[in-house]
Amino acid sequence: MIRLLLRVLGHEYAKPVRRTVALMTTTAVAEGLSYALLVPVLQELFGSRPADAVPWLIAFGAAVAVYGVLRYASDLSGFRAGITLLRGMYHRLGDHLARLPIGWYNAGRVGQVSVMASRGLLQAMSVIAHLLAPFITASITPLTIVAVMLAFNWQLGLAALIAAPLVAAIQVWTARSMAAADAERAERDHEATGRVIEYLQAQPVLRAGGRTAERFRLLDDSLQDVQRASRRTTLSALPGVIGLALTVQAMFTIVLVLGAYLALNGSVGAAELLTILVLAARCTAPLLSLTDIVGKLRSARSVLTRLDTVLCTEPLPEPREPIQPKRHDLEFKSVTFQHGNRTVMDSVSLSVPEGQMLAVAGPSGAGKSTLLQLLARFYDVNAGAVRIGGVDVRAISTEVLMAQIAIVFQDVYLFDGTIEENVRLGRPEASEAEVRAAATAARLDEVIERLPGGWAASVGEGGALLSGGERQRVSIARALLKNAPIVLLDEVTSALDPINETAVHEGIERLMAGRTVVMVAHRLRTVERADRVVFLDGNGRIAAEGRHDELLRRSGRYADFWDVSSSWSGHTRSARRL
Template structure:
């Protein structure tokens, strides 16, 4: 468990965690040693001079007080380390996810990571903070007591030590089945969560098609599978729980019988026999508590394994000696990208010189948006090269590379916060005047004036309080504020009403001035303003040229243009 935790968090937390564990072990040993003082106390009480027991009683009280102090300090350190581990886990997981290629983020993985990063991480770190101390105490204290019993009488001590192999064997025998059951339960839980989210998101479509009952059956089936899996997980823990209880109680009974036999035979003094029985009783409860503690620790371990799997996913490699592009041209040279057995981009070559506007045209699913993501290195190509300013993007530091781009996607996501906070993400250090200038250039002034609290209006999660066109204007203002030399635009006006379309186009015109631009577009206004147009289908470049050249060619672009412009205006 500790080894897995350190692998997840890295060696940065090794020292404080080991220090905390050492302190918890010390507290458990002090507790066991303090109980050892019961032996001379009992001997003194049953001696001809019972008043000699007072020094031992005082020593016992001091030892218990020392144990209380050490235990308090160790628990406090455990809580502090747990809080630090929680922050560290979130930071490490967040940093690693930010370095993964975007192709890794499938819908199922997003759901899995959401469960892990939400309740999962909190559960795992809470287990470390609250259960690590009790787990150590439940194992180290009985072991210390067993050593004390051995020192009192070697025969009873050997009988006590004989319990350990039985407990260890029982643990290994049940560990595999319980771990497998816990993993299956967690998988079913993630699937059920996904079904619930799907059911809620699909309500408009389901109601329009009168299909609520059908989709509810899918959700209900997923919940039934989760219930069955949870039942299996519970049943899988029963042999270990009942077995541990049976072993501990049987061992206690055997020690009782052995101590009584030795005492009756005169081979063990009565005070020692009483002390041994009391010590055995004191070790019974911690051992029995292992059932509950190990169940929670096992759940935390399952979460840590999931986090470890994510962290083991290879991020995009970073160049050892990064280069900095001196210009702002863009180039794809013989680029191929595959997704499993499917070729998404097939031997594509294209160039956008510094200051040029390049438009990517083609049917849906042709690979246009994928090309934009390759330019920004959201993932690496399988063959060929993507260059910015003549430098392969794999040889540019990720922060330097992203500083070259302002990106506006079709689906804009705004963070819960104010409009100003969302715009300021483009350049956090910008002045208020620069933020407002960017907003004005993006035609946001009229939007802000209509909002109840103006600049301080909360946009809601995902920008829910704004329309699609208004969110696009915020995204353009963010890109304007960033003031990067290269602009990537992904169908930003494809679904806007005339008013928002005009405002967004005005913002885009300001954004593109003097910059290298690659846009995915279908509107005549966007295409005509491009210096070069590339027609793409099935991941391949079929035609390149200006608007007039491609119409004159009378090929796929001309055919596509006629379909999108029935008026025939060219």
């Protein structure tokens, strides 16, 4: 458990954790040794001169005081270590998640990461603050007391010691029998979390379908699965709880019977027997608490195992000797990329000279957005190379690569904060004048003027308090403020109304000026002024390449696609006018 904890935390936290464990162990031993002083105390109290027990009582009080100081220090060390480790783990997990390939974030991991980053981390880090001290006390203190019993009477001490391997065997057996139930419970928890998120996100669809009054069957089934898994977990733990209680009670009964037999034979005095029984009784309380503590540790261990799995997931490798590109031209050289079992790109080769614009068109699923993601190195290619300025993106450090590129996605996500904070993400150190100029160029100033609070207006989680067009203006202002030499656009106007579309297009024109641009075009009308057009088919290959007017004259797949798209765009514009 400690090794797993240290592996998850990292080597920098090994020393404080080991120091805390050592202090907790010393405290548990001190508690057990303090009970050794009960033997002379009780012997004197039940002897002919009870007053002789006073020095031993003072010694016992001093030992308890030392134990109290140690206990305070160890608990305080555990709390401080837990808080420090929790803060460090949030940073470590966040940094690692930020470096994982985008393909790692599939839909099934939304609930998993959500639980792990909130309740999971708190549960895992509570091992140091809340669980480790009770576990060490429940394990070490009884063994220390048994050692004291052995010192005073080897027969009674040996009888008590027999319980140790039995208790250990019960804990191991319980852990093994509950492993499957714990894994199932964790899986059901993650599924239920995902269903809750799905239920909340699906509210517009459910209400539009008139299903606001009925229960959401998928969510109900998932919650019922959690309930059944919890019941199986409880039933799996029951034999271990009963077995431990019976073992501890049987141990105490054996010591009591053996002690009575030895007392009747005159081998043990009444005071000594009473002391041994008090020590044996003191062993039972921590031993009986082991089941609850070990159950919590086992649950925390499963969280640590999942954390370890995530942290062991290899991020995209950083170059040992990064190269700084001197130019801003782009090149795909025989690029093959697979997503799962599907080949998204198959030996794709193309180039974009510095300062020119490439438009990428094609049907849905042809790999247009993937092309942008490969340029930004959200994924690594399976074969071939993606180059910027003649340098493979894998040879460029992530920091330098991201500084070269400004990306405007079709679906804009804004962080829950003010408009200014979201714009400043493009370049946090920018001056106020530069931020205002970027907002004006993106026509975001029109939005700010009509919002209560202006620049300090909150956008809500994900930008929920702004419209789609307003979010796009924030995104364009952010990209303008970044002032990167390469711009990647994922058809940012495909779902906007005419007013916002006009405003966004003006911002895009300013953003593209003098830069190397790759634009994914879903509508095709945005490709007319591109220097070159690449048409991707559905098989991961380039079906046509050239200027827009040249491709139309060839009367190939691009021309057919253009005709269909133009017809659809015309119907859409007519519908909007109506």
